[in-house]
Amino acid sequence: MNPSSASPAVTDMSSTTQAQSSSTASELIETVSRAIKQLYKERLGKAPLLVTCNLLADRLVIWIEGSITPVEKLLFADGTPEAKSLCFTVDNIMRQHLTDVIERHLNVDVVTMIADTCYEHDCTGAIAKLSAPITSL
Secondary structure, eight states: OHHHHHHHHHHHHHHHHHHHHHHHHHHHHHHHHHHHHHHHHHHOOOOOOOEEEETTTTTTEEEESOOOOHHHHHHHOOOHHHHHHHHHHHHHHHHHHHHHHHHHHSOOOEEEEEEEEETTTTEEEEEEEEESSSOOO
């Protein structure tokens, strides 16, 4: 067997492994997106319109559209410090639940997460720093 002909087979196998790994990572991210939708439905009584997750090495970026409940909209529109404080309390509780969902479904720790909700545009964004890149799963 010619040594040069063995090399492409190894490359093809590596490409196949990368494709399988990518497919598995995509499936995991889709599972996390569905779990986040379910979390909002169970905890807040309303599923968001759209949940998008993107993986960047060891960071998970989450975008949630339609994340605000009618009660939160009413409280935020009231504008009093007490009402806004209740909205921010809900945000903090949901941030912890998001962390739990990510850790459970990706089997990694969330080292830290930044998240914010825009009440004017009915959306939430978060970036979670993971303890390991998803490709190592």
